[in-house]
Amino acid sequence: MNQKKSFEHVVKMVDIEKYFGKIAALRGINLEVGANEVVGLIGDNGAGKSTLIKIITGVFPPSGGEMYIRDKKVDTNKYNVKKAHQLGIETVYQDKSLGEKQPLWRNFFIGRQIKNRLGFINVKKEKEIAHNIMMNVIGFRGAGITVDSTVSKLSGGERQGVSIGRAMYFDADLIILDEPTVALSLKEVQKVLDFVNKIKQSGRACIYISHMLSHVYMIADRFYILDRGKIITSIKKSQISLTELNDFLLKYANKK
Amino acid sequence: MLLQDTVSKIKKIESLPIILVYFIVMASFLFMAPRVFTGYRIYMSFLQTVPPMLVLALGLTLVITAGEIDLSFSAIIAFSGFVFCYFFRTFEAPWLAFIMALASGALVGCINGILIAKIGVPSIMATLAAQFFWNGVTILLSGGLSWNIKEIKEYSIHPFFVGRIGGILPIQSIWALLVAIFLWYILNRHVFGEHISFIGDNVDVARVMGVNVIATKIQLFTFMGMISSFAAVLLTLEMINFWTTQGAGFLLPVMAAVFIGGTSIAGGKGTIVGSFFGAYIVGSLEAGVVASGIGGYWTRLVTGFVMAISVILNTMLGTSKEKKVKEKIKDSVFLKGLKK
Numbered sequence: 001m002n003q004k005k006s007f008e009h010v011v012k013m014v015d016i017e018k019y020f021g022k023i024a025a026l027r028g029i030n031l032e033v034g035a036n037e038v039v040g041l042i043g044d045n046g047a048g049k050s051t052l053i054k055i056i057t058g059v060f061p062p063s064g065g066e067m068y069i070r071d072k073k074v075d076t077n078k079y080n081v082k083k084a085h086q087l088g089i090e091t092v093y094q095d096k097s098l099g100e101k102q103p104l105w106r107n108f109f110i111g112r113q114i115k116n117r118l119g120f121i122n123v124k125k126e127k128e129i130a131h132n133i134m135m136n137v138i139g140f141r142g143a144g145i146t147v148d149s150t151v152s153k154l155s156g157g158e159r160q161g162v163s164i165g166r167a168m169y170f171d172a173d174l175i176i177l178d179e180p181t182v183a184l185s186l187k188e189v190q191k192v193l194d195f196v197n198k199i200k201q202s203g204r205a206c207i208y209i210s211h212m213l214s215h216v217y218m219i220a221d222r223f224y225i226l227d228r229g230k231i232i233t234s235i236k237k238s239q240i241s242l243t244e245l246n247d248f249l250l251k252y253a254n255k256k
Numbered sequence: 257m258l259l260q261d262t263v264s265k266i267k268k269i270e271s272l273p274i275i276l277v278y279f280i281v282m283a284s285f286l287f288m289a290p291r292v293f294t295g296y297r298i299y300m301s302f303l304q305t306v307p308p309m310l311v312l313a314l315g316l317t318l319v320i321t322a323g324e325i326d327l328s329f330s331a332i333i334a335f336s337g338f339v340f341c342y343f344f345r346t347f348e349a350p351w352l353a354f355i356m357a358l359a360s361g362a363l364v365g366c367i368n369g370i371l372i373a374k375i376g377v378p379s380i381m382a383t384l385a386a387q388f389f390w391n392g393v394t395i396l397l398s399g400g401l402s403w404n405i406k407e408i409k410e411y412s413i414h415p416f417f418v419g420r421i422g423g424i425l426p427i428q429s430i431w432a433l434l435v436a437i438f439l440w441y442i443l444n445r446h447v448f449g450e451h452i453s454f455i456g457d458n459v460d461v462a463r464v465m466g467v468n469v470i471a472t473k474i475q476l477f478t479f480m481g482m483i484s485s486f487a488a489v490l491l492t493l494e495m496i497n498f499w500t501t502q503g504a505g506f507l508l509p510v511m512a513a514v515f516i517g518g519t520s521i522a523g524g525k526g527t528i529v530g531s532f533f534g535a536y537i538v539g540s541l542e543a544g545v546v547a548s549g550i551g552g553y554w555t556r557l558v559t560g561f562v563m564a565i566s567v568i569l570n571t572m573l574g575t576s577k578e579k580k581v582k583e584k585i586k587d588s589v590f591l592k593g594l595k596k
Contacts, residue, residue, distance in 0.1 A: 031376065034464045061534045096464055099457035099523040102450075110454055111466035 007070040010205045011056055011089075016065035017142035018051055024231045025051045029065070032207050033174065038196065040220030041209040042249070047226040049209050053176055056207075058084035058092045070173065085112070090167030091176040097163040098151045105130035105147040108166050129169070138165040138195075146244045159190030164195045168202065175199050176207045181215050193219055211247070217242045225249070271530035273516050273569040278533045281544070281562060288548035289571050296424070298547065303429035304494065306539035308333075308487040310432045310532065312506060313513040315483035317531040320514055322476055323456035323523025324379040328368060329510070330384035333545020334394045335502030336361045338486035339402045341498040350413040355382065358486045364390055370476035381533040395500050402499035408494065417491045428490050435483070440528040452476055455525025512559075513538045516566035532572075537562060 009032045016029040033039050043049050055062045058080045067074050069087045091097070098107045106121075108130040114122045124200040134140045140162045148182045151159060160180045167175045177196065180190045196219045199206045210216050215222065217237070223245070225232045232252070235245070257355050266272070286293040312329050319326045339360040343353035362455060364386060371382040383431025419427045443449035451472050454462040463469055492498055516537065541562060545555045 057464070081464060085466060091464060093460075093464060095459065096460040097459050099454045099524065101457045101520070106450055106453075110450065111464070113447050113449055113450065120441070120445050121447060121450065123445065213262060 002125055005173065005203065007035055007181060009033060009068065010035055010070060011207075012068040012071070013056075014066040014068075016052075016055060016062045016067065018048075018055060018060075019063045024229055026055075026062070029231055031234075033207060033232060034221075035173070035205055036200065036203050038200050038206045038214035038220050040223040041207055041226060042211065042213065042216060042223055043226035044211065044229075044253075048229040049226055051090065051229075052226070053178055053207070053209065055090055056084070056174075057081060057176065061192065069154065074096065078207045082111075085170070088173035089176070090170060090172035090174070091178065092160060092167065092180060093164040093178045100152045101150055103148050103150055104134070104145075104162060107151060108133065108161065108169070114238075131166045131229060133169050134162075137168055138162065150214060151191065155188060157186045157191035160192045161195055168199070168204070172204060174205045174207065177211070179211075181210060181212055182207075189215065213246055214242065217245060225252075227252070266486035270401070271527045272351070272535065273291060273572075274517050274530045274533045274537075274566055277516075277562070277566045277569060278455075278537050281537055283491070284565045285540075285544040285548055286593025289544075289548075290382075292545075292547040298543065300424060300426060301440060301543065302460040302536065302540050304426040305543075306536055307426070307428040307432035307486050308491040309496075309510055309539055310535040311435050311487040311490065312484060312510045313382055313517070314432075314436055314528060315487075316481045316514050316516070317519050317526045317528055318408060318439065318476060319379075319448070319480050320454055320519050320521070321449075321523060321526030322370065322452040323459070324473070324476070326368065326383045326477065326480050327507065327533055328364065328381065328383040328390065329480065329487075330503035330507045331387040331394070332361050332364055332481055332484035333488045333506055334500055335364065335390045336488035337492040337498045337501075338394050338403075339485075340400050340407050340489055340492055343589070344405055344408060350408060350411045354413060354489060357489050358482050359482040362478050365484070366474065366478040368481065369477030372477060373470045373473035374535070391500075391503075398498070398500055400500055402497060403596065405496050405498065408493065414493055414496075431490065435486070436528055436532050441525060443528055448472070448475070453524055453526070455518075456525075458524070458534065509538045510535075512563055516563050516570075518570040518581065534566070537566070554558060 013029050014034040016026060016031075017024065025139040029052060038225075041049050051091075054060055054071075055076075061076045061079060065076075066085050067076055067079075068088070074083075074087075075209065099110065105127045109126050114125050114129075117121065127147050134147065140158070140161070145153065145158070151162070160177075162173065162240070165179075177192075180192050180196075184192065195214065196206060196208060200219075201217070208216055208220055220237060222234060224234050225248075240248070240252075269275070292298050310445070312333075316329065317328060336357040340353045340357035343356045344350050347353070366378075368383055371377045372379045378501055417428060417431060421427055421430070443453070451462065451467045454465070455469055455472060456468060459469060488503070491502060495502075512533050513534035514591070515534075517527055517532070517534030519526040519530060538559070541559045542555045545558050546552050550558075
């Protein structure tokens with residue numbers, strides 16, 4: 001399953017900044033994510049994590065700076081969600097990835113439907129592929145869930161599984177997980193962490209955002225620590241233990 | 257085993273509860289007024305009067321599925337009806353009049369869409385304003401008069417849209433049925449329908465998954481305007497008359513038809529089949545109640561009662577049973593509109 005990638009960094013940001021009116025949400029962001037690296041993005045509420053992610057995924061453009069995707073510079077003004085999809089960047093937002101009242105198969109293909117020239121959807125084919133992903137990629141078995149089930153019937157962990165499975169099916173190079181374990185039970189958290197390991201094993205990159213430090217530490221290769229719109233530091237997992245990381249953050253929080 | 261299979265297949269029929277309500281209503285009319293309801297005439301009169309309302313309900317189903325509301329269609333019924341009559345009387349070209357009527361509806365809808373999607377005016381406010389505005393425009397342009405267009409019976413457009421097949425079956429019912437089939441495919445099998453379902457379900461999901469929310473909403477309201485003007489043409493042709501308040505009675509019955517059909521008031525889930533039967537229920541209640549001899553004063557009461565029963569059945573039997581009613585009210589388009 002492991003694929004060799006033809007590029008070094010899936011994303012590289014140089015001096016990225018973002019202003020909302022006069023308020024600086026991000027300043028001087030330098031960040032890189034290797035082709036098969038799991039990067040943990042840590043920061044308090046309002047540190048700018050979500051803003052950073054929305055720039056990478058093309059929801060809005062940065063106010064300044066340069067961005068490289070798969071080692072190639074992108075024109076940030078022409079960059080958007082569709083472009084990001086084409087370039088292999090997929091995001092799993094905490095509550096914003098799945099339409100709850102819609103059946104699973106529609107959720108797999110929303111925005112990228114298999115359609116004919118008139119825009120009519122090939123329902124049979126979409127259902128077939130969705131079924132295949134559920135069984136083979138995500139590993140849903142039994143439990144009474146089919147591709148026709150609505151998302152509202154799934155548990156929190158299963159929902160993340162669907163989103164991750166969808167991202168892997170569309171051959172993402174980078175999968176971004178935004179607080180995927182918020183409000184999940186311990187068992188569900190473990191499922192999600194297993195999904196993240198599958199991302200790494202399949203040779204893809206991942207940005208994992210969370211303030212559950214222990215979860216991030218378990219799966220990430222490297223951490224970026226973000227505070228009030230700036231990256232304070234980047235640390236490799238091999239350089240620091242979970243307790244040290246925790247102490248570092250506490251000390252930093254107390255200094256403020 | 258076979259029985260179970262059949263049961264689960266029956267359960268899968270779209271909008272089963274409302275179809276049942278329809279047949280119960282019809283059966284009770286048949287029981288109470290057998291003389292009227294065993295003849296074909298009453299059904300033909302339903303097929304003549306319901307189609308304009310049905311066409312409106314079908315369009316509104318898509319709008320409500322997208323989590324929006326349109327209150328301006330009753331003004332379009334008047335405005336596009338006027339445009340149709342004006343072009344017919346001025347140029348004696350009924351098909352040009354038809355195209356201009358559709359264009360006028362599309363224009364009103366497009367302006368609604370731009371106000372709502374681009375500028376961010378809540379749809380309940382934008383379309384309420386539009387209702388007053390376009391009603392006002394119609395009154396000004398027509399001088400407040402009603403126009404008779406008897407001559408249109410001489411032209412092919414009249415039998416084409418409101419003729420009688422075999423001298424009995426009102427052809428507008430076939431047109432309405434075609435619109436229903438077309439919109440069922442749009443909502444359930446077309447990218448556009450999937451996009452509006454996701455927009456109504458959770459607009460953030462739609463956006464991050466690459467749906468162009470603004471463009472889709474503008475298209476949706478434009479389409480609603482156009483379909484309202486189609487209903488206007490059906491009505492005006494059937495009545496061979498235009499009058500300035502011809503849309504006035506449509507607003508509440510059409511909304512009732514959509515909601516008793518089972519379309520979610522919170523958006524994200526709409527049913528064309530439900531709205532189809534919903535429109536026929538609402539449209540046959542009045543005549544039915546009068547015919548069954550309990551008296552005209554009872555019609556409103558019975559209508560309200562049947563509506564309540566339909567919605568209760570939809571909540572209990574339908575897919576929405578997991579959702580608490582409280583949440584539904586909290587998420588309703590009306591409150592959302594007010595909060596904005």
